[in-house]
Structure formats: structure tokens, C-alpha cells
Amino acid sequence: MDSKLLKAAREGDVVALDSLLEEDPLILEKVALSPTAETPLHIASLAGKTVFVKKILSLKPSFAWELNPSGFSPLHIASANGYIEVVKELLKLGPQLCLIKDKAGRNPLHFAAMKGRVHVIAELVSCCPNCVKEVTTMGETPLHLAVKNKQFEAVKMLLEKLKEDDENDNGELINAKDNEGNTIFQLAMATEQLQVIELLRNESKVEQDMDIKEVGSASGHQFDDGAEAKTQETQTASSDSKQNIWEEVQEMVLVVASLIATVTYQAGLSPPSTIWKQDMKLDSKCIFHHHYHPLSYSCPDLSYFLFMSFNTAGFFASIFLIFFFRSPSSVQVLLPIALISMMITYVTLSVKMSPSGLTLLIIYLATIAIFVYCVLAVEFVKKILHSMFGFAAEKVGGMAKALVKKRKPASASADALKLDA
DSSP: OOHHHHHHHHHTOHHHHHHHHHHOTTHHHHHHTOTTOOOHHHHHHHHTOHHHHHHHHHHOGGGGGOOOTTSOOHHHHHHHHTOHHHHHHHHTTOGGGGGOOOTTSOOHHHHHHHHTOHHHHHHHHHHOGGGGGOOOTTOOOHHHHHHHTTOHHHHHHHHHHHHHHOGGGHHHHHTOOOTTSOOHHHHHHHTTOHHHHHHHHHHOOTTSSOOHHHHHHHTTOOOSSHHHHHHHHHHHHHHHHHHHHHHHHHHHHHHHHHHHHHHHHHHHHSOOTTTOOTTBOOSHHHHTOOTTSOOSSBOOOHHHHHHHHHHHHHHHHHHHHHHSTTOHHHHHHHHHHHHHHHHHHHHHHHHHHOSSHHHHHHHHHHHHHHHHHHHHHHHHHHHHHHHHHHHHHHHHHHHHHHHHHHOOOSOHHHHHHHHHO
């Protein structure tokens, strides 16, 4: 397209257009032969220049049917941008313009619904009532796209126009499903659009075709109201998540139980020398032993009984855990028993091995200090990393903004493509 003609269309300069036509009466015909298929009408529709659009339509009405490289007609562009006066001028050529589709099967009403252009929706449906029934390549009606893009006013306007046009088709279009099997009610429920849900409830009276409960049951749930539906979806998702996590935990539980069983079994057969010596003997005299009783052999002291009792408890808890590791309730009981038993046996041995109470106190104070140090060190490292990443993100963001400011779009049609996409 001639650069002067492009500038005139972008600025809506009718005087410049007349001047170009005087210089070259066939300038518009040459545009029609251009391989890019971008016409002055596309540019003027994008810029919202109503007077220029009217002038072009009077000179070259066939431009209204042309599709640009993105597959958009001038009516697509004007509808998406909400230029109602431009839309009215284009619709003077006939309602068939409302049925033109782009590469994705979307007509101008689909674009108006996506962008929430309420006045454009009313104009398009009034001119061509059948355009509301058209679907995209994904089986989406204008109602589907309005709900997916959370355009409540667009949904409201479409429903009002449906009632005005043909009451019998209201329920059919409201219950229409896209290629994924979703109705507009199900989409509104999934995205928590309470206004749309309430609007659909008011539209779906007993004598009409749509039954909210039946639509809800189609997806496997019974919906009495929005809150209950959301609760059921949340509970289902939570249940599935917990089930997946538990399946992953089961193998770890089995490994831990096996390790505990192995350790406690070995400790039970061969107790540490600190609590059991070769010359020790256990009988009734040892059980009721007092220091003043003369004995010819050594008797195990309290540490032995503590160690063996809790070691045995840990051993049998781990054995039962191996058998019932698939039962969450059993794991919740048996795993803490096994772990606590091992902890007590360790504490018993550490007490027995310590030369004095002061030594034992120092050991455990040092242990607590190590824990506190590790926690503080981890938090400190996390703060440093967070600060570093935050600083880097800020710098990168600043550079990106600077590049965006310097970047210039190749053409006005490129901007329109990005906006509509």
C-alpha cells in the first residue's frame, strides 16, 4: 500500500485521500491487487476514523469483504475495538458481513463478546440474529467466549438479545457445549463467576429448557448452589492430592520400617557393652536386688531394662508397620512408637556412657546449639539469595522496560494483531 494512502487512512484524512485520487484515480484498485491484502479500510477501522470509513465504502465497498493477513475483516477490527459508529457504517452493506470468519472460525460478534463491547453486540445481533448461533473451530458460541473472558455485561446483553429474537432457542444456545464438552454454566462455575451463575439461574426457569442441576450433574457433581459446587470441587481435588501424596509416602514408610526393624533386632540380640556384660545374670534376685545384698555375680541396672523395653517396643512396632504400611491410621500410630522408642534407647545409652551429669548436660546443650545455628544459617542464606534474585530481577525488568520503550512496531496492523490475539 502507498505510504501516503496508509498515513491518510491512519489519520482519517479525507482531504488527503481526495488529493491522492486526483493524482491516481486507480490507487484503490491497485491496493486490491496487493499481495498483503491490507486495505485502507482495515487501517481506518483500526483507528476508528468513521468519516474516512464512510468515504472508502462509497468508493470501494468491496474492501469490506477483504481479509487482512491475520484473517480479520474491517468489521472484525471495528467490533473488537468497540467503534460502534464504524460498525454501523459497515453494516449498511448488509448483514452477511456479520458471518465472515477469521482463521479460528470467529465472526465479528465473537470478537465483540471477547472484548465486552456491549453496544457493538446489540448492533450486530440486531442486524444479523443468526450470527449469535455461529461457532468457532473449537465449537464456541459468542456466549462461550464472553464467559471465558469474564465479560458479564456481554453475557447479559447476549441473553437479552436471544430472548428478544427467539424464545425457543434460548435454552438450546445456553446449553450448547464446546468441543471440550463445556457449557457456559460449567465454565462460569469453574471460574467462580457468581454474577453469571446467578444470571443463568434467573434465565433457567422451570418452563424453560435449561436445568441448572442437570447441567451440574453432567460433569459428575450435583450443584444446589455455587458455594456447594465449589466446596465439592475443592474436596475432590484435595482428596485426589492427598491420595497421590500418600502413594508416594508408602514406599518411604516401608524403607524406614525395615531399617528400624534391622537395627532394633541387632541391638536386642547383641546389647551394647555399656549396659550388658558377659558376667551379668538375670534372675529373680537381680530384679529385687539391693546394693546391700551380697551377690556373686553382676546384675543389670535400670538402664538395661529401659534399653531392652523400648528397643523391643520399637522392634515390634516396625514389624507391624511393615505388615500394615498401606493403612494410614496404622502408620500414624506405629511409626511414632517406633521412632520414639529408638530415641529413648539412644538417650538411655548416652546417659549410661556419660562419665558425669555435667558431661551429659554439656553434650545436649551443644546439640541444641548446633540445631539453632543450622536453622539460623539456613534462614540467613535464604535471605541473601532472596535479596540477590530480587536485585537481579529488578535490573532485568528495568532493561526490559527500556527495550520496550525503544522498540517501534513495524506497522499499525501488527499492533492490531497483538491486541486481538
